[in-house]
Amino acid sequence: MIDFNQITLRVGTKVLIEDFSMQIHNKMHVGLVGKNGTGKTSLFNLILGHYEADKGNVHIQPHLQMAHVEQEIRNIDQTAFDYVLSGDAELIELRKAEQKALDDNDGIAISHIHQELERIDGYRADSRAAALMTGLGFNPEDLHQPIAHFSGGWRMRLNIAKALMCRSDILLLDEPTNHLDFETVVWLENWLKGYQGILIIISHDKEFLDHTCNYILHLEQQKANLYKGNYADFQRMRAEKLILQQTMYEKNEKTKAHLENFIRRFGAKATKAKQAQSRVKALAKLADIAPVVATNEFTFSFLKPDRLPDPLLTMDNVAIGYEVGKPILNNVNLTLTPDTRLGLLGKNGEGKSTLIKAIAGQLSIENGDYTASEFLNIGYFAQHQLEYLTVTESPMWHIQMLDPLISTQEIRNFLGQFDFHGDKALESIERFSGGEKARLALAMIVYQKPNLLLLDEPTNHLDLEMREAIAMALQTFEGGVVIVSHDASLLEMCCDQFAVVRNHTVTLYEGDLESYRTQVVTERSNDEKSAAGTSTPSTEAKLDFNERKNLNARLKKLERDIPKLEAEMAKIEAKIAKLDDILGDSDTYLNKSHDEIQTLNAQKDQCSTDLAAAEEAWLMAGDEIETITAQLNA
Incomplete structure (x- = not known):
């Protein structure tokens, strides 16, 4: 207990x-x-x-x-x-x-x-x-x-x-x-x-x-x-509780107003003094019920696309890979229309992100036909989309880069929909949380009025409120949608069709997410039983970038970055430990002013933010090193 x-x-x-x-x-x-x-x-x-x-x-x-x-x-x-x-x-x-x-x-x-x-x-x-x-x-x-x-x-x-x-x-x-x-x-x-x-x-x-x-x-x-x-x-019980609380508050306020009015009118009259005094006692006994405080729930909507060609694009017997002669996916057949709501399923490493990149036109097609409408306008939220933001610049700067002719007020109005109000729109995003950066990346996609959305793990770093906002916005989006996500709620709300990426192929799944969930449980259970006594190495490597030369250069940079990030984390952790010692010492509160203690607390908060950012960069660098190494060895 x-x-x-x-x-x-x-x-x-x-x-x-x-x-x-x-x-x-x-x-x-x-x-x-x-x-x-x-x-x-x-x-x-x-x-x-x-x-x-x-x-x-x-x-x-x-x-x-x-x-x-x-x-x-x-x-x-x-x-x-x-x-x-x-x-x-x-x-x-x-x-x-x-x-x-x-x-x-x-x-x-x-x-x-x-x-x-x-x-x-x-x-x-x-x-x-x-x-x-x-x-x-x-x-x-x-x-x-x-x-x-x-x-x-x-x-x-x-x-x-x-x-x-x-x-x-x-x-x-x-x-x-x-x-x-x-x-x-x-x-x-x-x-x-x-x-x-x-x-x-x-x-x-x-x-x-x-x-x-x-x-x-x-x-x-x-x-x-x-x-x-x-x-x-x-969710149901809390909604009922809030409704009841607001009802009781309104009833309480009405009773209070009635009693106060009686006391005000008759309190000075000798003939009504006794009744007025009883009302004073009744007023004192009334429970103090707080009103329901409305929360600023974040919502947004996608802009209407300028055109909605049908189909948006088709892939006919397409082979997709990062190097000639080494396809990761074969015989891919997809037709994407403005009505498409497709969720991609499959284990990490099977090629879901590869397929998304190919749909986005970022990978060359080895075989088959890839046909995109001349009016296709893709909004692509990549798995590491936040890396493409310029951390030294503001949300306003990022929108200006998309449309240099837009006025400052128009940018402010647009960013306000994504909760970037006042000075927040002008701040460098360097200190923004992962959720705030994700909101900005999403705002940049929305601004470009896409008619096909490609979302690769869009909910990483997002809280429940933001996840619900994305799901609700996708309900009214007028273009096609392809989603990769581990968030079952998002998939169920936004997708009416699923495809499984497995064993170098993409297969449309004849069933809903719940039936796929049951299938996964059965398969994993069988895998566990067979794995209990086995351990034979035979890792299949896959490539993830176009040019080996660029991969090697990127790998060397990442390998230099890792020890720097580890040293930075150690340095920040030491600062936090030192601040904890100071703030945990009772003498601090005797010898320092309130402002000095506030400054120490602010320094600790900043260190915690810095540590979280360094840890996230370290994790992402490690992920990329593993991916590149596997690709180079393929």
């Missing part, structure tokens, strides 16, 4: 959560939701013991084993399999003790250790680790590769596998679906359904929360409210 007792939690001078009490019991699967900045990650850190509450306390029974997903891997020379296996710390200690007992020929110790291994199901540990890795998308030949072989995104999967390997009583997962494909998300959902301990998940994926959680803890306006049920249940 986790027992929160009258918790108040601040970051600097900002109150995140106030006077929060709750107990989380075994088998409660809790989705932790709320807008960015409401305290979700801080609450995680409180549970982990990284933060202390400003008031109250958190009690976790000392015998409970807690697991969470680590953010980095220190020893990158060990194999992926050994790293995942180390998630079961007791198993590792028993195996070390067993080896020592064998070396010492200590029969009594060996017998005791074997009993302990039996107790913790240690003889199935290797099979369990292999099954976890397979479920998370690793091939059998990956198991015994050194961690250094994997990119940042795949290392995050290893960290998830290690957390799941732990025989934990409490499992904390912070945005676990980031960088996963739809198939792996489905597997993870299925695994978590069977988890028998306390599960707490931070996620912006509604469908994922629906499939994994039986409680939702909602953080809003310094309060934490618990709802029984999944995310869909939470």
Whole structure:
């Protein structure tokens, strides 16, 4: 059990959560939701013991084993399999003790250790680790590769596998679906359904929360409210609660106005003094009911395309690749029209992004016919779209680059639809969050009035509000849409047809997303069973850029960038640790002014922002190194 007792939690001078009490019991699967900045990650850190509450306390029974997903891997020379296996710390200690007992020929110790291994199901540990890795998308030949072989995104999967390997009583997962494909998300959902301990998940994926959680803890306006049920249940109950609250508030205000009016009219009259006094007492007893505060929910819409040719483009028996004679996809047949709502499914690495690039005209066609209308206007949101923004410039500058003749006021009006108001439109985007940068990238696409949208993982970095805004905007978009996403909610709302990219082909799927989900669960289950005792290397590499020369140059630059980014992260972490020491010292608050303490808190916030940006750059660089290396070796 986790027992929160009258918790108040601040970051600097900002109150995140106030006077929060709750107990989380075994088998409660809790989705932790709320807008960015409401305290979700801080609450995680409180549970982990990284933060202390400003008031109250958190009690976790000392015998409970807690697991969470680590953010980095220190020893990158060990194999992926050994790293995942180390998630079961007791198993590792028993195996070390067993080896020592064998070396010492200590029969009594060996017998005791074997009993302990039996107790913790240690003889199935290797099979369990292999099954976890397979479920998370690793091939059998990956198991015994050194961690250094994997990119940042795949290392995050290893960290998830290690957390799941732990025989934990409490499992904390912070945005676990980031960088996963739809198939792996489905597997993870299925695994978590069977988890028998306390599960707490931070996620912006509604469908994922629906499939994994039986409680939702909602953080809003310094309060934490618990709802029984999944995310869909939470949305319904919260809406009902807000309607009831507003009704009670209006009734309360009406009663209050009536009483105040009576007191004002008759309070001075001797004949009515007694009645007036009773009204004063009644007024004092009225409950203080707050009105429902309307939130500024973000919405936008796509501009109407200038033309809508039908078809927009066709691909007839097309072969697609990055090098002549080495196609990644063969015999691709697609017809895209203004009515197309196509979702691309398939594991990472099968060629979904390759197909999107080919549709966008960024890859040469080796065989077959690619025919695009002369009026085709593509809006392409690539998987790493944020890299193409100029971080030293403002949102206004980015729109001006698209249309130098547009007036400043027209730009302001347009950017206002994407929540870039006032000075925000003129700020350098260097300090923008991932969500703000994604909004700008989307605004640039919308401004160009595309009639075909190609969206490759558009929801990365986005919160629930922004994801819902995209889904709603796509409902009224008048052109064709092709989407790659691990977000099932977005796919279900926006796609009426699916295609599976697998084994170098693209096949239209005769079914809905739910039937595909069932198929994935069955296939992954079979893969886990077959992977439990196998590990044979046979990695198939694929190329991802046109020219080998450019790939080599890019690879060298990335390899130089990695140690620089690691050094930068270490430097920032040291700054944060130093600031934590200062802010954690009671003498600081005796010897420094309020403004000086505010400055220290601001410095820490800035360091945290810088660290998040450096970590994201490190992850993306690692992903690209792995991709390029595989392509060069193909």
